[in-house]
Amino acid sequence: MAASCLLVALSARALAEAGSTLTLPQLRALVVLDGCGPVKLAELAATLGVNPSTALRMVERLETGGLVDRKVNRDNRREVVLRLTEPGGEVVRTVLDHRHREIAALVEVADDPAVGPPRRPGTS
Incomplete structure (x- = not known):
């Protein structure tokens, strides 16, 4: 749990230092799109574990910021x-x-070893 909290904190700090105003869920959506390529809205929502309406609102904000392109599927x-x-x-x-x-x-x-985590007594 501590490692998970640390990774979330590192992501939040990386967002702030990059000068981004994105939220962590928005960054996660961008990372999914980066890794999976073009996806349908329903797939993005399922991957993020959110309702399609929540994903749509997130995508609308990302699209307004020029970070995501949204097109109707021709098929x-x-x-x-x-x-x-x-x-x-x-x-x-x-x-x-x-x-x-x-x-x-x-x-x-x-x-x-000079800086690493303290060792428990009785371990080497």
């Missing part, structure tokens, strides 16, 4: 296909690069 006009725009991809790369650097720095410190 089925009831479906909406979502794509990450170049600025959206840049946000994902910037934030994830920042987070990866911070994680690497934490691992480096943890591997340093």
Whole structure:
């Protein structure tokens, strides 16, 4: 649980230091679009574990910011296909690069016996 909280904190800090006003759920949506390519709104909602209406509101905000492109599926006009725009991809790369650097720095410190976590009595 502590590691999960740490990763969330690192993501929030990476967003802030990148100058982004995105929320963590919005970043997560961008990361899904970055990793999965174009997806339907219903697929995005299922992947994020939210209702389609919640995903739609999130996508509308991301689209307004120029981070997501939303098009009607030509094969089925009831479906909406979502794509990450170049600025959206840049946000994902910037934030994830920042987070990866911070994680690497934490691992480096943890591997340093002089600085790493305290050992329990009776362990080596």
